[in-house]
Amino acid sequence: MTPAPLSWYLVLSALLFGIGAMGVLMRRNLIVIFMAIELMLNAVNLTFVTFARSLLTMDGHVIVFFVMAVAAAEAAVGLAIILQLYRLRATVNADEVTTLRW
């Protein structure tokens, strides 16, 4: 049983990142855009862990730990903003929130 080569993991993370970027660009719902951002963060985490395995260093895992903490903080504040936006404007559609658009 040959183990899967590490470059396969890297290709998979590139595909995940592409899907996430696609989601951010093509969806209107702010919450779904947020989820797509989480997908991209996860793709990058996969790359970090793969290179950590390749270089046999724990630093990649430490960075993933920090990315998770930042993602949690980002999700909490971002969802609070979306909640408040819904109270004020009764919408979570990114195309309808254009007051600050130049």
Next chain:
Amino acid sequence: MSMVLFLVLAALTIGSALVVVLHRSPVYSALGLVATLALVAMLFLGLDALVVGFLQVIVYAGAIVVLFLFVIMLLNLQVEQEAFSAPLLVVSAMGAGVGLAAIVSVALARSSVVAPPLQAGFGDMEPLAERLFTGYLLPFELTSVLLLVAIVGAVVIGKKKLS
């Protein structure tokens, strides 16, 4: 992780990630996100990253996605009629996503990233904690400040009435 197992997990991961992006109902998107995160956690285990894999399940699938689901239920979001942007933007977004993934995939597939034989203790809690409390002590402490600020910010922003 054997090649077959990896390919099965990779196909499931891509499929559930596409559900997140393409499904019209936000609840299904969130469930697709849970599946994606759990599958990525399994891939972490395949890369001998035990602690990170378990953290992924606990923090992401356990906390962040529950937060998403909570907000979706609270806002009572139904299946959307206009889930996607204008067709031109959708087409260009798909082109951009596929192009980005293709370029990075080709570049990474040509790179020679080899897996050296495993050292004892790699991916365990002890070496991770040792790194966190020596070389990365300052960022680690700053993370606690960041989380505190995020908690206070979320509570203040989420209050009923903004003053």
